[in-house]
Structure formats: C-alpha cells, structure tokens
Amino acid sequence: MTKAPVWNFELQDLEQTQNTVLVLEIYAEWCGYCKAIQTIFRRIQLEQGDDKVQYAHVRAELFPQDVEDFQKYVALRGKSRPCFDIYKNGRFKERFFGCAMPKIQEKILAIIKAPPDDDILPDFNPETAIAEEQKIEAKEQADEDQKAAVQQVKARDEVILTEKPLDYKAGKVHIKVVGVHDVVSLDPTGKSDPYFKVKFADKEAQTKKLKNTTSGEYNEDFSFDFDPSTTQDRELKLELWDYDTFGKDDQIGKADIPIKSFRSAKKPVVVNINGTGDNYGQKVGQLDAVVLYEVPNEKIAVQQRQQSFAFTGVEYKPGTVFVNIIGVTNVAGVDSNGKSDPYIKVRFGGLDYETKHMKDTLKAEYNEEFTFAFDPIKTLERQVLLELWDYDTVGDNDQIGNARIQISEFRNRRKKIDIDFRGVGKLYGQKVGKLSTEVLYQVYGEKQLSDKPIIQEYKAGKLNLNIIGVKEVAAADTNDKSDPYIVVKFAGIEDKTEKQKNVTEAVYNKEFNFDFDPDATEERQVNLELWDYNTIGKNELLGKANVPIPTFKSESERGQTSVLDFRGVDSRFLQNVGKLEYEAIYIGPEGGQGESEIFALRPRTSSRAFAGEDGQPSIDELERTARINEQDEGEDKTEYKKGKVTVRIVGVRDIEPIYKGGKSDAFVLVKFNDEEKKTLTVKDTLNAEFNDEFVFDFDPENVEDKTILFELWDSDNITKNDFLGEIKTRLGNYKEAPHLVELDFYGFDDRK
Structure with a gap:
C-alpha cells in the first residue's frame, strides 16, 4: 500500500502485522465528534493490548488525489460523519460510518476473536458510500423529527387539558x-x-x-x-x-x-x-x-x-435592591491606545446611576453601592441592567457592553458574583469585560438570611497571629522588586511588620496579639494589607487578605503554618500580589485551649462552609445548609392536597468529575411518585444549564414518600453511565409558593 500520514505508523506497515486488528479512522479536521472518538479508541487499545489492536487516524484532506489507492478516501472530504475501516492481517474486513460506538466496539472485539481468514470486502465505491451515508443521516433526522412531533403533541394535549x-x-x-x-x-x-x-x-x-x-x-x-x-x-x-x-x-x-x-x-x-x-x-x-x-x-x-427567559420560581414582594459594584476586569480596549476609560451604569426600577470614571485601563476597582426601591406591581422589571461604557473627553461616550442580574437569586441574601459583559454594536456577542458585584434583594418585613447572628458560636479569648514571611511579591519599583511590609488590623487596633528592602521575598517572624470579645466587636477576621515602602512620596498599597477567626487553630496545633494569597488592588485588582505564610492560634479565656473550646469557637457546621478564597467563610453556604436541614428534619406536618408537582431543573455547577482534571457529560434524573424523568445531557462541562421542566401527578393518599429525589449522572457512550451524587428534598417545603432553591449533591463518599 502507498504511504499516508497516520497517528502511529505508515499504512504500508499494515502488511507486516500478524493477527493484529487495525482500526483506521478517516475524518475531517473540524469535526469535533470525529476527534472525540479518538480518545475512546485509544482506551480500547490500552484494554486489549497493542498486539491485539492498533488504532490510526488520518484527515481525508491529506490523501493525495492523484494516487489511485486513495481515491476512495478523497471522496470523504468535507463529511462530518467519520469513516472507519477495519483490517486484520493486512486485509480489509469491515467498514462503518458514523459515531455508533457500542456497535463499532462490538465489531472490533468480534474480529479480534475470529480465526484468520482471507475474506476481503468488495471494492469501495465512493458514490455508493456517500449515498448510504445520506440515507443514514436522513433516517436519523426523520426519527428525531418523529420523536419531537410526538413530544409536541403530548405537550399540546397537556396544555389543552389544563388551560x-x-x-x-x-x-x-x-x-x-x-x-x-x-x-x-x-x-x-x-x-x-x-x-x-x-x-x-x-x-x-x-x-x-x-x-x-x-x-x-x-x-x-x-x-x-x-x-x-x-x-x-x-x-x-x-x-x-x-x-x-x-x-x-x-x-x-x-x-x-x-x-x-x-x-x-x-x-x-x-x-x-x-x-x-x-x-x-x-x-x-x-x-x-x-x-x-x-x-x-x-x-x-x-x-x-x-x-x-427563564423560570425563577419566586414570588416577588416589595423591597429594596442593593447593588455593590466592586470592579471590572478584562475590559475590551476601544481607544486608540488599546485601552479604555471604563465606567458602569446601573439601571433598575426607572432609576439610573453610574460609577466613577477610570482612565486608560482594562481593569478597574469601584466599590460603589447603589440602592433601588422595588415594587413588583409598579414595574415589570425583575433584573438589574448593568452597562459598561467608555468615557470620551471629546464626543459621545461609547457603550461597550451590558449584563443583567436576576434579583430573585438574591432574595434576603447578599451574595458576591462574577458575570460577563456582552458586547454591543461592533462588539456584539463578544465578552467585553468581567464584572465583580455584590447584590441583595431585601423584602420588607423579612429577615436577611446572611444577617443570622453567629456571635453565640464564638468565645472570648486571645488571637495570636505570627506573620512568618511573604514571597512572590509583585514588583512595584523600577528595579522589578519591592520594599514590602505588612499591616495587621483587628477591632480598631493596627500594627505592622518591619520593612524589607529590594526583595520579592521577605522573612518577618513577628507575632501580633489581640483580645477578642465577640460581644464587643462584630469583626470575625483579622485584616492584612501588603504595602510597598517609598522613601520619597506615598507608600503604595499592593494588596489585601484576611484570616477568618474560625480558621485559627488551638494551642495543641501550634507549629502548623498556613498559606494564603494577597489579592491586588487598584491597577493590580484581582491579581495575586504575594503569598503569605503565617501561624494563627486561638487562646481561650483560661489561658489554655482544649478541643471542645476550639470547636465552640468555630460555627457548628461542616468545614465545607469555609471553602471560599483565603479560607473566607461562605455565609451563603452556612445559611443554605442550615435552612435545608431545618426544613427536612423532624415530622412532616404539611397538609397535602391532590394536584400537580412542577419541577424545573435550571442547572448544576461545580460538578466533581470522575477523573481528576477532567469534565463530565452531565444529566439529572428526577424521581417522584414512582416516576423518573431525565434532563438533556450537557457534554464536556463542570457547569451545566438545563432549564428542563417536568410535571408529576400527585395524590397524597396514594403517595407514601413525599420527597423528590435528584440524581446527578455522567453519561458514557460505551460503558454504563456513572452515578455522581444525589440529594432529596421534602415536597412540603414548596407548598405555599414556587421557590428557586440550591441543593448540594452528595456522592458515595459524602463529597459535594
């Protein structure tokens, strides 16, 4: 056979194989499914062994048109459906089109086990093969159209019955x-x-x-x-x-x-x-x-x-909407110097505000909060509109992009989120900036969930913080180094380390001690600032960090150090500007610290609640976990009535993949009243959006288990699907009104 470039060897080597199966894939470079299948074939090769099966692939575009042996492959150029030729002992055994992996895998294994023979398939006719391929595609499309038509009729019938x-x-x-x-x-x-x-x-x-x-x-x-x-x-x-x-x-x-x-x-x-x-x-x-x-x-x-256009499941009530614009990064440069002069307009409920203007930058820190009165009867708006603008000294200002925030996600709960600005005009559809913002929709007369006091969980004592050193300090001076020192602040007291000269790493080994009385101060973290000292002019703040009190260790754990990152401010906004090594010890009121006391200091919840950056406690996680546990514990006293249960799976995020560093093909199963419904599968992701809605008939007299079970799965085309985790929630929690809720999936080993 004539040579052609393949993955692991030349086609002429085929004649030298003894009782070895070769799978040759002919594919298009731009075909994502064709390339994804290559990983699956390599897995088969590893399982069966190189002496049993070899795999090769070649782009149809690489076959020379003037070589007769390759004319059958040249005809496959531009096709999105891959072609697979299977050889054994150098002889052509089988040909498949498409991505039906179970069928192809079954055929490969059958050919591996079959005794040697001299059977050769008839000559390949490109026109016939393409015609067969078109028939397959047409049948698949017809099957899909028929399935969609059946679902459409069913949905219409349901609408007609309930309208x-x-x-x-x-x-x-x-x-x-x-x-x-x-x-x-x-x-x-x-x-x-x-x-x-x-x-x-x-x-x-x-x-x-x-x-x-x-x-x-x-x-x-x-x-x-x-x-x-x-x-x-x-x-x-x-x-x-x-x-x-x-x-x-x-x-x-x-x-x-x-x-x-x-x-x-x-x-x-x-x-x-x-x-x-x-x-x-x-x-x-x-x-x-x-x-x-x-x-x-x-x-x-x-x-x-x-x-x-998305289901929110929230009953809107009058209240106040707070929007804190923290900062923006990755701003699209629209000025001739490749930068912008960005500012942000915040619009809601007929009111418009704007932040200060920043000059010649692609990132900016604002920290400005805006307040809006909200009455759902007087306005149709349920989203805050944010617009990213470029300020022009001469002429009109230019809008760069916009973003929107659904207020229902922040009902009685202040949360920080990062969202993308989407371009307008010539930048339409592009990502033109990433906004960091904090939002709260506070309903009148309802308690702010993030304000739930946890002071009673803390005990008075002393905080001992040893600043050991800092490394990887951002260069602030012209010699690409800095003169770093660290300022430590807690409960109105401020102290600092000595200064180090012309370094990117510094050792301090300085201890700071603070009295901690939870009744006298609302602070629950020690704040740290990394500074660059200037002999002439003002010193420059490089970044900030904090050490939450719940992360302080007991005396028995002394000697165990921790590391956290300083996050940049101003021109270094959101950058890592230094890595701090420290030791934090809590000393109880009696001068000692037992294990029971340290756990009394820390809020009584899973350590997962402290999974935020730099160990910062996630109040959202604390409140949500406590709220769900409170709802689902104890006797269910709900008075149930016959009706329908509607469940919309909006999405899932932070999926833990089967393999480290990998992703998942995620779908969710919803089980209730002996019925099981499945979302679409979202491929190659750790964050999936579904927006699939399911309806279940419900008669409390015939349904003993009044909980809804959600299962998270990873889809597999070859082997069985993989179970990732599950969560149950009690139906009675949602009787009074629709709710938008967040639930954590837990796997077999109790990992979120």
Whole structure:
C-alpha cells in the first residue's frame, strides 16, 4: 500500500502485522465528534493490548488525489460523519460510518476473536458510500423529527387539558429577532452562516443569513395572526440553521417561546438555543428577541429592559435592591491606545446611576453601592441592567457592553458574583469585560438570611497571629522588586511588620496579639494589607487578605503554618500580589485551649462552609445548609392536597468529575411518585444549564414518600453511565409558593 500520514505508523506497515486488528479512522479536521472518538479508541487499545489492536487516524484532506489507492478516501472530504475501516492481517474486513460506538466496539472485539481468514470486502465505491451515508443521516433526522412531533403533541394535549377557557384570545403575535451570539461552529472555518426560521400557527418566516460568524444582529420583525380556536400552537418555534452554498443547509438547534408570558406586554428576552442532531443536548447559541402577544382592546405594557427567559420560581414582594459594584476586569480596549476609560451604569426600577470614571485601563476597582426601591406591581422589571461604557473627553461616550442580574437569586441574601459583559454594536456577542458585584434583594418585613447572628458560636479569648514571611511579591519599583511590609488590623487596633528592602521575598517572624470579645466587636477576621515602602512620596498599597477567626487553630496545633494569597488592588485588582505564610492560634479565656473550646469557637457546621478564597467563610453556604436541614428534619406536618408537582431543573455547577482534571457529560434524573424523568445531557462541562421542566401527578393518599429525589449522572457512550451524587428534598417545603432553591449533591463518599 502507498504511504499516508497516520497517528502511529505508515499504512504500508499494515502488511507486516500478524493477527493484529487495525482500526483506521478517516475524518475531517473540524469535526469535533470525529476527534472525540479518538480518545475512546485509544482506551480500547490500552484494554486489549497493542498486539491485539492498533488504532490510526488520518484527515481525508491529506490523501493525495492523484494516487489511485486513495481515491476512495478523497471522496470523504468535507463529511462530518467519520469513516472507519477495519483490517486484520493486512486485509480489509469491515467498514462503518458514523459515531455508533457500542456497535463499532462490538465489531472490533468480534474480529479480534475470529480465526484468520482471507475474506476481503468488495471494492469501495465512493458514490455508493456517500449515498448510504445520506440515507443514514436522513433516517436519523426523520426519527428525531418523529420523536419531537410526538413530544409536541403530548405537550399540546397537556396544555389543552389544563388551560382555562379565557387563557388565550384571538390576536396577533409579534417577534423582533434582534441577534444571536455564541453560535457553535459547523463550517471548516470554525464559524457558521447562521439564520433563523420562525414558525407559528402554520406560518413560517425567515431572517437574513449572516456570513462566517458566531454572533451577529438581525433586527427583523415578524407578525403572526393567532386564533386559539383554529390552531393548537401556544409557543413560537425558532430554529437556528447554518447556510451552505453547496448542499443542504444544516439545522443547528431550536427553541420555543410560550406566548402566554407576553400577553399585552412587549418584553425583551434572552433564549437559549438547544442543539439538534449531532449537537443534541448542547447549548448551541443564544437569541436576543422582543416578543408581544397583542390582544385587541387590551392596553399594552412596554418593558424597555431585557429579561432572561427563564423560570425563577419566586414570588416577588416589595423591597429594596442593593447593588455593590466592586470592579471590572478584562475590559475590551476601544481607544486608540488599546485601552479604555471604563465606567458602569446601573439601571433598575426607572432609576439610573453610574460609577466613577477610570482612565486608560482594562481593569478597574469601584466599590460603589447603589440602592433601588422595588415594587413588583409598579414595574415589570425583575433584573438589574448593568452597562459598561467608555468615557470620551471629546464626543459621545461609547457603550461597550451590558449584563443583567436576576434579583430573585438574591432574595434576603447578599451574595458576591462574577458575570460577563456582552458586547454591543461592533462588539456584539463578544465578552467585553468581567464584572465583580455584590447584590441583595431585601423584602420588607423579612429577615436577611446572611444577617443570622453567629456571635453565640464564638468565645472570648486571645488571637495570636505570627506573620512568618511573604514571597512572590509583585514588583512595584523600577528595579522589578519591592520594599514590602505588612499591616495587621483587628477591632480598631493596627500594627505592622518591619520593612524589607529590594526583595520579592521577605522573612518577618513577628507575632501580633489581640483580645477578642465577640460581644464587643462584630469583626470575625483579622485584616492584612501588603504595602510597598517609598522613601520619597506615598507608600503604595499592593494588596489585601484576611484570616477568618474560625480558621485559627488551638494551642495543641501550634507549629502548623498556613498559606494564603494577597489579592491586588487598584491597577493590580484581582491579581495575586504575594503569598503569605503565617501561624494563627486561638487562646481561650483560661489561658489554655482544649478541643471542645476550639470547636465552640468555630460555627457548628461542616468545614465545607469555609471553602471560599483565603479560607473566607461562605455565609451563603452556612445559611443554605442550615435552612435545608431545618426544613427536612423532624415530622412532616404539611397538609397535602391532590394536584400537580412542577419541577424545573435550571442547572448544576461545580460538578466533581470522575477523573481528576477532567469534565463530565452531565444529566439529572428526577424521581417522584414512582416516576423518573431525565434532563438533556450537557457534554464536556463542570457547569451545566438545563432549564428542563417536568410535571408529576400527585395524590397524597396514594403517595407514601413525599420527597423528590435528584440524581446527578455522567453519561458514557460505551460503558454504563456513572452515578455522581444525589440529594432529596421534602415536597412540603414548596407548598405555599414556587421557590428557586440550591441543593448540594452528595456522592458515595459524602463529597459535594
């Protein structure tokens, strides 16, 4: 055979193999599934041994067109479905198309075990192979369409059975397709030519086509007549397609928008596009749109600010919304010097505020808090709109991007989050900055959960902090070194170490002692500042850190040191500017410290609550864990009534992978009343968004177990799926009103 480049050897070596199976994959460079399969084949090779099976792959584009032996492979160029040729003893045994791994693996193992023979398949006809491939693709698409049609009919039947007669009236449905971003790439260029089909009430419209991009704007309006007596449609159907100049266009994904949410209300929405075909189970893009279901003689409310189209499960009540703008990093440079002059506008409830302006930078620290009164009856807004702007001394300021925060996630709970700004205008669809912010939606008359006092968990005593040294100090001086010293602060007392000259590492070995009375001070951490000393001019603050009191050790643990990072401020915002080594000891009021006393000092909860940066306690974790435990402990005294249970799986984050450093193909099983329902599978991730909703019939007389079980699984194409963890929650917790809750999955070894 003529040579062709492959993964581990030349094709001519095939003739020298003795009773060895070779699997040869011919694939396209841009085909993600083709390349993913390579890892699976290598696993088979490791399990069976190199003397039993060898694996090789080669791109169809690399086969020379003028060599007769390779004409059969040249015909496979540009195909997204891989081709597998299986050889044994140098003879051609079998050919497969597609990604049906269980079938291919079964065939490989059968050929390995089979006795040697001289059978050779008929000559390969490229046209016949491609025609067969197209038949397979058409059948798979038809099966998927049939499955979707069955689900659609079922869903419509459920809607018709549960709808009230006056839920829908004749009118018009309007949609403005604004734009799309984060579109998956289907073309060899790594991009797509995306356009949308919009379907409703047996009518279909189509946007213009965008060329060679993953994001872009359409700004096209479509209207449909709606008569609920003549159509069963209650959702706008949107299909995302990739245009092909030659051949058929490829459907990328689809999404539905229920019109009921937009009755006499013109509202912007953000909709996730769910993949179809080879992209099934993946998020393949995000649509920006404006929707209105117009009913004659009903007044139309217009909402100017965009809202995410997502179930929140929260009953909104009057209150106050607090937004603390901490800082922004990774700002897109829009000025001629490659930088920006960024500031942030905060908009909610008809009020607009803005932060101070920063000069010539791609990151900025603000630490400015804004307050908004919130009345859900007077405003349709449920999200805070944040806009990232570039200040111009001459001319108009330029908007760089925007972001939105759903206030329901912060009800009576102050939390810090990091979110991405998405570009507008020429930067549409791009990430143009990362915002750090802290948000609280405080309902009038309800207790702030993060304010739950834990003073009673602490005992008075002495705090002994030994600053051993610091290394990897950020260079603040022109000689690429610094003159570092550390300031230590607690309960109104401030002290510092000596200064070190022209170093990036410094040893101090200085002890600091503080009296700690939990009734006299609200402070629960010792604050540290890393400074650079200047002989001329002001000293420069490099960064900050803190040592939470619950992390202080007992006398019996003296000699055990800890390490934490200083986080930069100002121009070094969020950078690591130094690594501190220290020893922290708590000494009880009697001068000694027993184990029972140190545990009394620390809040009584799992150590998982202190998994934040630098050991900072996560109050959210403490409160959530306590709240769930309180709800699910003891006798269930809920008075249950017959009805329906609706569960929406919004998403899961911080998945612990099966293999260290790896990722998961995650899905969730929901089990209740002897029924089991499954979300879509989100591939190759540790953070998955599902937004899948399930409905269960519930009759308390026939259901003994009134808990909902959630199981987290990792999908596997070859072997059995892997169980990752589970969590139960009592149905009675959610009787009064819908709730948006966060629950932790626990695995077999009780890890979160």
